[in-house]
Amino acid sequence: MGPIDQGVLGAVTMVCGTRPELIKLAPLIRLIGTNATVVYTGQHYDTAMYHRIRQDIGRPGRFHELNVGGGRRGAQLGAAVAAVDEVLAQHPTRAVIVQGDTTSALAGALAANANDVPLVHVEAGLRSFDRAMPEEHNRVAIDHLADLCCAPTPLNRTNLLAESVPEERIAITGNTVVEALVAALPGRDAEAGVLASHRLERDGYVLATIHRPENVDDPVTLETILRELNRLPLPVVLPLHPRTAKRVSGFGLTSLLIRLRVVEPQAYPAFLALARCAAVVVSDSGGIQEEVSVLKRPVVVVRRSTERPEIEGTFGTLVPPGPRMGTEVLRWLEDVPGHRERLEQIPSPYGTGSPSVRIAAALRHLVGGEPVHGALSLESPGREPAVVPPPASRRPAARVPHSNSSS
Incomplete structure (x- = not known):
């Protein structure tokens, strides 16, 4: 385009x-x-x-x-x-x-x-x-x-x-995550190269990302999440967000990273390869909740609430930090090929x-x-028509007033 x-x-x-x-x-x-x-x-x-x-x-x-x-x-x-x-x-x-x-x-x-x-x-x-x-x-x-x-x-x-x-x-x-993802998604050869560089096999690992303040700014919550990741039966690949890395060090939790496969934040295509080939994703990211619906992978969302309920019950499950993390991951791991086949048939809500x-x-x-x-006319054949608002005044009636004063 x-x-x-x-x-x-x-x-x-x-x-x-x-x-x-x-x-x-x-x-x-x-x-x-x-x-x-x-x-x-x-x-x-x-x-x-x-x-x-x-x-x-x-x-x-x-x-x-x-x-x-x-x-x-x-x-x-x-x-x-x-x-x-x-x-x-x-x-x-x-x-x-x-x-x-x-x-x-x-x-x-x-x-x-x-x-x-x-x-x-x-x-x-x-x-x-x-x-x-x-x-x-x-x-x-x-x-x-x-x-x-x-x-x-x-x-x-x-x-x-x-x-x-x-x-x-x-x-x-x-x-727009839909077209951004499709444009960045690597081919199968490049995907295989990403897996090989991390010594991973398709469906043989869990991908985790944790960075939200509610999860990493409290030492008890962060320790709980890391311990639950350590208990999972598959290798856990953890691209470590700078905020998370700082908190892990500051809270003295570095020892809980030893058993995890900690990697630097990945370029977008490499991250998509890791997500597409993971048995399950564990994350507190909003964007990943959208991406898994395109990649057809399951995600365990570790948060107290989500603004993306459209994937709940299909691609994702919302759980608080704690034992339910492991319970939900194990549920997805019971039949990885079966879940792959089922999710492939579900359209992305986005x-x-x-x-x-x-x-x-x-x-x-x-x-x-x-x-x-x-x-x-810019759309290619087969694309959905644009849904746009009817003509309206340039300035909305409910515009919030502003002032140059400091009051």
């Missing part, structure tokens, strides 16, 4: 700061081409992770690195808003696009609002209904600031309508085809570009 006509949308700015955001925005970056400006806040500040992030995306017209880095959430958010605001002041844009529910996404939304620039939220309408989750606050705030909410699923649209988000501001687009084309079609409505039928 090549870039769209550069005159259609004009300059569009995408604000992000983590690897998952860039991976999911990559199809849209490629579609918009050189008119896409990427503002990378540096929320993921680990050097190795950053270089892998840059390998995972296409070539936008501009790439701004803000180097906000880590730190306390409030300070990080404030620094990111100020830095993005400066970029928007220097480089006019027709719309700001943010993805997901990170601190960087909220910073982009607030900066767009402060500059009176139309805001597009990709992956809108996800709700865990868990107010203890910082991301829940972020995603709710972004959705209510957004001029266009790109909802991956009908359930996400229902969530938005329940919060009185106007129907004309919502488009059901599917999730759509097919090209969600990025649908997002671009809806974006044209927002910025007053080509009519929607012009966007539909």
